[in-house]
Amino acid sequence: MGDPYEEIIDYAETAGVDMIVMGTHGRSGLDRFLLGSVTEKVVRTADAPVLTVRLSGDT
Template identity: 65%
Template sequence: MYDRILVPTDGSEETTCVIAHAAELAEAHGAELHAIYVINSSTFASLPMESSWEGVSDMLEEEGKSALEDARHVAEEYDVSLTTHLLEGPPNKEIVRYAELDGFDLIVMGTHGRGGIDRLLLGSVAERVVRASTVPVLTVRVGGEDDGPDVSATGKAHSSS
């Protein structure tokens, strides 16, 4: 059913269970697993001009490499190979672009499951990906107040009509 699975990571500890879920799916389907980290440089656009952009850029790149290395450690526990990619741009747009251009069958991503005012104020990369992607998206709820070690997963497929 799946030949190529994409799992975006933000480097947070919560993402570990999402990567494990994606690796388990890849193992079960004999699929390729790819992890991406998107450097969102627009987050630091408000820094004063005196700040060294080169220093910030280096820091963001190191953060991304570390997140991808963490993903590699999680994937090693499964019978899958992991390919990693470091991208730059708006995360939701880069995830969708990468998944569609490189022919992925599934995107597996974490979501905090926020609703109401929290979602309005904070936005959701996962929600934007679900809305924009022609590739099916499986969301895995992470970090909720009621969540223990068990993680509930909800498949969200979106297609253009």
């Protein structure tokens, strides 16, 4: 329970992970602003490096 990005960061710190890997939806501009982005919040606030992977349009 809680904010997803905070839970991800808390888990990463507790588990001592070396890197966080997260997918993106490829949203940009206004869509990203209006919908928010868990990945973006993790990238901006995590102490561990974050690798983002853009999901293909086939999924």
